[in-house]
Amino acid sequence: MTALTLTNVNKSFGTVEVLKDINIEVEDGEFVVFVGPSGCGKSTLLRVIAGLEDVTSGEVRIGGELMNLTPPSKRGIAMVFQSYALYPHLNVRKNMSLALKQEGQSKQVIEQRVAKASKMLNLEPYIDRFPSELSGGQRQRVAIGRAIVREPKLFLFDEPLSNLDAALRMNTRLEIANLHQQLDASMIYVTHDQTEAMTLADKIVVLRDGHVEQVGSPMELYNNPANQFVAGFLGAPSMNFIPASLIGDSAGTTLGIRPEDLYLTDDGPLTANVTHVEHLGGDTNVIAMMQNHQITARLFGQHQVNAGEPVRFGYTQDRTYRFDPQGARLI
Incomplete structure (x- = not known):
């Protein structure tokens, strides 16, 4: 009933x-x-x-x-x-x-x-x-x-x-x-x-x-x-949104990546500068700026990353989301 x-x-x-x-x-x-x-x-x-x-x-x-x-x-x-x-x-x-x-x-x-x-x-x-x-x-x-x-x-x-x-x-x-x-x-x-x-x-x-x-x-x-x-509303930290053009992809669309799907790697496609690091014990949140767009990576465990350092991020391809300029989900 x-x-x-x-x-x-x-x-x-x-x-x-x-x-x-x-x-x-x-x-x-x-x-x-x-x-x-x-x-x-x-x-x-x-x-x-x-x-x-x-x-x-x-x-x-x-x-x-x-x-x-x-x-x-x-x-x-x-x-x-x-x-x-x-x-x-x-x-x-x-x-x-x-x-x-x-x-x-x-x-x-x-x-x-x-x-x-x-x-x-x-x-x-x-x-x-x-x-x-x-x-x-x-x-x-x-x-x-x-x-x-x-x-x-x-x-x-x-x-x-x-x-x-x-x-x-x-x-x-x-x-x-x-x-x-x-x-x-x-x-x-x-x-x-x-x-x-x-x-x-x-x-x-x-x-x-x-x-x-x-x-x-x-x-x-x-x-x-x-x-x-x-x-963007569900998830803590909230999902990252960056213009797809920043990775040489479709202009006019937005790429969504959850913080836990970002990882540090020497040859990652996303280049950013660290602005703040939150050491939470079991996790480490790395906040960085990528061409005027703030992104957050939630890394498992303890990581020695310092504010002011340049970093490169990779991301899980099959865990990305695409949105049109009005915010509607594409894929």
């Missing part, structure tokens, strides 16, 4: 078109990530699904039922926001159970659901603490637990890790992935972080300027990007 279907969804604020002819399907149990730069419309799209914004035109169906005129509380969804939005005067137990009390659930049901969610999220030692007594990561887990206890048809996450430091982001990301496996629930997750998208998603929806650029699994999009925008 399809958990969510968006058909020709458009959203405008006055004369400003924010979402333009969006068509997406989310299957039962699927983890779908909306990703794109700031201002691309991903959070607005999530709010449309939640019912916090009305569609200008098109259809929103959850579990096959038309939801255009259904209020958020009746859509069978639970939303986790970037801000934890916890009640400071309520402890963890009461924050997680409040929505169930408002629904009129029995005391037994409330206790069972809160206990189950607390165990899944390792919140049992903190169940009687108040938000001010918790770390950022713990508060975010409480917010997620508050969504879990409602047993929704669809979970919606709006950049839930943005307020966490790097270590907590990674840990919480793993917790969300484990949570998805345990619940086997349909989840939609909004982020601008392509690493989160690549590591969490069953399916990624790449958005730009209110349009869907491409939909597919993480590796489908990574290996077969539809256009230059998708190719």
Whole structure:
């Protein structure tokens, strides 16, 4: 069964078109990530699904039922926001159970659901603490637990890790992935972080300027990007783009090479001057200028390369991409 279907969804604020002819399907149990730069419309799209914004035109169906005129509380969804939005005067137990009390659930049901969610999220030692007594990561887990206890048809996450430091982001990301496996629930997750998208998603929806650029699994999009925008957005460091004319090839086209497909060699076809070297321990990123075009090589292991040195790069021929002047994929 399809958990969510968006058909020709458009959203405008006055004369400003924010979402333009969006068509997406989310299957039962699927983890779908909306990703794109700031201002691309991903959070607005999530709010449309939640019912916090009305569609200008098109259809929103959850579990096959038309939801255009259904209020958020009746859509069978639970939303986790970037801000934890916890009640400071309520402890963890009461924050997680409040929505169930408002629904009129029995005391037994409330206790069972809160206990189950607390165990899944390792919140049992903190169940009687108040938000001010918790770390950022713990508060975010409480917010997620508050969504879990409602047993929704669809979970919606709006950049839930943005307020966490790097270590907590990674840990919480793993917790969300484990949570998805345990619940086997349909989840939609909004982020601008392509690493989160690549590591969490069953399916990624790449958005730009209110349009869907491409939909597919993480590796489908990574290996077969539809256009230059998708190719450059997914991957860290991002794909290198250089005029094909710099290697004596077709004028007017752009050659795309991922950093991991470049390597140092004495007789390589690409000549550049090193401007910066990032020693990451297991990897070395070499940033260089090639006739006013910056390129990055991601080299496995440790390499003694210094800024200011001339270098030559080779590249894996069957791992290159070609784009026309408008950014459309050629090969």
